[in-house]
Amino acid sequence: MATLHTLTLTTLADSIKESASTLQSLLTQHQLPQPDFSPTGRKDWSDAQFVPAILTARSHLIDNAQTLLNLALGPTDILAAYAGSRMTEIEVLRTFNSLAVAEAVPIYGQISVPDLARKLGVKQVSAFEKQLRFAYLMGMFRQTDDGEVAHTALSAAIPESSAWIGLRLGKIFNQGAYEIADALRLGPGEGKTNIPCAIVDPKGLARTAYLQLEDEPDGKGMDRFSTAMKDLFNHHAGGSLLPFVHGFDWDSLGREATVVDIGGGNGHIEAGIADQVPGVNFVVQDRQSNEEPARQLIEANGLTGRVQFQAHDFFHPQPNLPDGRTPNAYLLIRVLQDWEDPDGVRIIKPLVPAMEKFGTKLWIMNRILPDVGELPNHSERLLRTLDLLVFTLSGGGERTAKDLDRMLKQADERLRITKITRPLNSLFSFIEIVLQ
Structure with missing residues (x-):
């Protein structure tokens, strides 16, 4: 070999x-x-x-x-690209996403550079054309024979990923990158914080990226975050919610089951899968700021009778569910990676009383870090990219199966992982936990 x-x-x-x-x-x-x-x-x-x-x-x-x-x-050119062309690619993508260039170019036609600049409100046309020329080299848009701009597959796909691109390449998600080395040198209690993004909190309050998003001036930071998470899920699940549908044993919950999605944002997962898991009702729990966008999404998808939103802080004891419902399963979808183990334990502990009283299952969907050679190289790179990003944003990160089991035992020794599956074409693993 x-x-x-x-x-x-x-x-x-x-x-x-x-x-x-x-x-x-x-x-x-x-x-x-x-x-x-x-x-x-x-x-x-x-x-x-x-x-x-x-x-x-x-x-x-x-x-x-x-x-x-x-x-x-060769190594010299690879290193030069990391500090050169690859950085420029990111800058061009950030610029074009901010200007909404992909939305302005006709999907089936073409447009002249001056007309495109006018449409976007760009006044420095020659500088804009230089950005375009580099984008062509990336395979993002193409120059037609008569010098106009047309789409490629790559540029045509930008609008569907725009929310995640804007968040990932925006200021809040990038400011901590300059502080990673210093953060790694800091141990617990050494300084105000050892979370990269919190070190450079513009208000000096040592807030994680997520708290900074909540405090954005227009008040829509968490709306943008929820929309971006939908894009990100599509990236890592092949543009489909089918891995989610097949990842958990929905039939095991019985008829008219109630599933509580803790930290479920605006309920976009439920909106996407409700038709494919008949007989299951959902309660989406998240901060009050998500209530209005959740209500709009639920109504738009005709799910008012099956999906309800409940304002709740997951560090607090679980409230009574709407209409006196009993939880058959709790969902934690891409939540635990944002928190270090002590906070993860604080999230899980409030779920134990219902698990003990009603036999409620705990279902976790998260990326599980693999052993060496377990995944293709390109898949593992994507997975570990998110792992490193989460550390920068909040000090958390992805976990191995052993790490997750250890954290569960810290919450309650009786918690047992009964199943871990990873559907094809998905970076997410689906974990079932019961109280024994």
Whole structure:
């Protein structure tokens, strides 16, 4: 078996050709579209999530192609790119997302640079054109034969990810990056905080990124966060909520079950899956600031009878549910990674009384850190990217299965993990916990 040190340009090229041929053949066999660069081409791989061979061939292709590129570039050019072109790519994407360039370019047509600039309110046209020229090199938009601007598959996909791009590349989510080294040097109790983003809190209050979002001047920081989380879930679940539907055993809850989504934001998960889990009612719990957007989303999806919002701080004891409902399952969806273990214990402990009284299950959806070689390289990179980001924002991070089990035992020794599954084409794992 080849190791990283024995790989050559030709062996990698052969592997790439083999994986590409396999992938192309499997897509044809299953009557699925081939990837291309057209604006209406394939945007994700959700349609292949139940065909393991397709996902395996794609993973091999991605990892081998990246390894070949790194080998061809060499370490000097790779390092130069991290401090050069890759940073510029981020800056161009941030700029174009802020200007809403993708929304201004006709999806099926083209537009001149001056007309596009006028449409966007851009006055420095020559400087804007330089940004465009770099975007073309990224495969983001393209220049037509007559010098106008048209979409590619990449640029056409931007609007669907705009909320997450804006949040991730915005000031609050980036300010802590400059403080990571100093934060790593600080132990508990050394200084006011050892959370990177809190170190540079503009108000000097040592707030995490999430608290800073809540305090944004327009009062819509958490609305933007909730919308961005929907985008992020789509990124990591192949643009589909099917992994969520298949990740938990909904049938085990019985008819007319009540599931409580703790920290559920505006209820976008429930809005997306309610039709696919008939007989299940939901109570979405989150801060008061999420109540109005949740109400609007629930009404817009015709779910008023099945989904209810309840204002609740998850560090406090669980309140009585609306209409005297009994919780059959508690959901913690992408919540625990935002908190260090002591706070995670404070979130879980208030759930134990109902688990003891009613036999309520605890369902957790989170990214579980893998062992070496457990996931394809490109998948693990995505997963650990979020792990490092969460540390910067709040001091938390993703956990291994053993880490999660240890934290559960700190909350109550009787808590037991009974099942961990990770659906195909999803970076999220689905964990079932009971009180024994």
